[in-house]
Amino acid sequence: GESVGLHLPTLSVQEGDNSIINCAYSNSASDYFIWYKQESGKGPQFIIDIRSNMDKRQGQRVTVLLNKTVKHLSLQIAATQPGDSAVYFCAESWASKIIFGSGTRLSIRP
Amino acid sequence: GAGVSQSPSNKVTEKGKDVELRCDPISGHTALYWYRQSLGQGLEFLIYFQGNSAPDKSGLPSDRFSAERTGGSVSTLTIQRTQQEDSAVYLCASRKGQSTDTQYFGPGTRLTVL
Numbered sequence: 085g086e087s088v089g090l091h092l093p094t095l096s097v098q099e100g101d102n103s104i105i106n107c108a109y110s111n112s113a114s115d116y117f118i119w120y121k122q123e124s125g126k127g128p129q130f131i132i133d134i135r136s137n138m139d140k141r142q143g144q145r146v147t148v149l150l151n152k153t154v155k156h157l158s159l160q161i162a163a164t165q166p167g168d169s170a171v172y173f174c175a176e177s178w179a180s181k182i183i184f185g186s187g188t189r190l191s192i193r194p
Numbered sequence: 195g196a197g198v199s200q201s202p203s204n205k206v207t208e209k210g211k212d213v214e215l216r217c218d219p220i221s222g223h224t225a226l227y228w229y230r231q232s233l234g235q236g237l238e239f240l241i242y243f244q245g246n247s248a249p250d251k252s253g254l255p256s257d258r259f260s261a262e263r264t265g266g267s268v269s270t271l272t273i274q275r276t277q278q279e280d281s282a283v284y285l286c287a288s289r290k291g292q293s294t295d296t297q298y299f300g301p302g303t304r305l306t307v308l
Contacts, residue, residue, distance in 0.1 A: 115293075116293060116294050118297070125301075126301060127198075127285050127287070127299030127300055127301050127302055128237070128285070128287075128299050129299070130296045130297065130298070133294065133296075135294065173236060173237065175237075177293065177294075179293075180225065180242065180244060180293045181239065181242060181250060181252075182227065182239070182297060183239055184229070184236045184237035184238075184239070185236055186235060186236035187235070187236050
């Protein structure tokens with residue numbers, strides 16, 4: 085079946101540095117992509133999204149890049165803070181169905 | 195309430211018993227999703243409801259799993275004859291209705307099958 089996967093299961097970054105979390109998707113029909121943050125014991129929380137007719141979208145300290153040619157999605161977090169420690173999921177959507185990837189754990193070194 | 199709520203927060207049951215998990219979506223949200231998350235894993239899609247349309251059940255792992263959404267609001271996920279491999283966190287999410295509206299998640303129900 086269709087799937088969304090991540091290149092790196094864990095990522096450790098120095099506080100203040102930028103973080104880049106990558107994701108590959110396989111369904112060429114996907115037209116909407118979302119990044120979620122999940123803290124321990126909580127449900128996923130929306131971070132940022134992007135439609136397939138865009139290749140970049142910026143939020144507060146976060147940027148999502150979409151490369152439809154290679155079916156790749158990335159989340160960039162600027163000036164990573166301790167509060168950014170969490171598991172990050174990418175998700176793809178088509179026909180209102182939303183499929184999640186396996187997640188990347190982001191840990192912050194002081 | 196302001197967000198999606200789920201009950202119970204934790205459920206411990208014996209193998210072979212049936213369980214019901216409840217989700218109360220945000221008022222006015224027409225779309226409702228159920229996911230399963232095993233420890234250290236991603237979210238596995240189970241079922242999706244949209245308004246009065248027939249639900250998308252394509253993610254249900256077996257016929258022991260079923261879900262209902264009554265009155266377009268509250269949803270119940272039922273697992274019959276539970277197995278140990280059903281142990282996971284079951285997450286519910288709702289969104290307003292448009293395919294690009296933000297999806298809001300509940301805190302989940304942690305199910306443990308002994």
